[in-house]
Amino acid sequence: MKLATWNVNSLKVRLPHVLDFLATHRPDALCLQETKTEDGGFPFAALVEAGYHAVHNGQKTYNGVALLSRAEPADVLRDIPGYDDPQKRLIAATIDGVRVVCGYMPNGQAVGAEKYAYKLGWFTALTGWLQGELARHPRLALLGDYNIAPEDRDVHDPDAWREQILCSTPERDAFRALLNLGLTDAFRLFEQPEKSYSWWDYRDLGFRRNKGLRIDHILLSAPLAAACGACTIDKAPRKLERPSDHAPVIADLAP
């Protein structure tokens, strides 16, 4: 089973790249973030044509998450239960017996900002809900744009980013709290190239200079981590015309 996640930064703009990615990799599930549209602008027909089911939790202009899958998704959930949040950042479904959770975690803007407090609260709500969800679904994967670089080796210039947004200790503690639920960072199950990142700033030739951060992650519950045979970042779409600023992350699980 192949699981993937990709912050596309507008699905309307990136649809050709997404269709290319589906044709190339044929993932069993692809989690998308920042669709930036309501259902009316969501390309259901093109995705069905490509052989994929699609469920969406969208809104105008900002945020928006979708789950694409070859098998029909069951028990679709939108938003964190019991957490009052107008921002559309979470969708989950059961696909081939795996509970797939797709999240677009808040950016936080700056340490100490109002959005930073929202970010930390959002992670607290996510972690609280996931505890029960993991008990109900031992085979669970949490994929998405976490907007957290978990360690210094996930940062191109750790000194410049020290205690800055995406890298601060409270954010890294929030990431650690997810691991403490019994989840494993699939990427770090394997030897990886140094300076592996999943996001590069559009400005200042960020990608060409590999000035990036690893903020997109696939966390796996224990049974899935045991079955995981590979986890990679696919930099190819970042080299296309008008790319997303994020690259997809892919995990391969044994059946």
Added chain:
DNA sequence: ATGGCTTGAGTGTCAAGA
């Protein structure tokens, strides 16, 4: 260097991203 680029809104220019 608080900039640099990209998107969506909406038609001039701003918010937001990370």
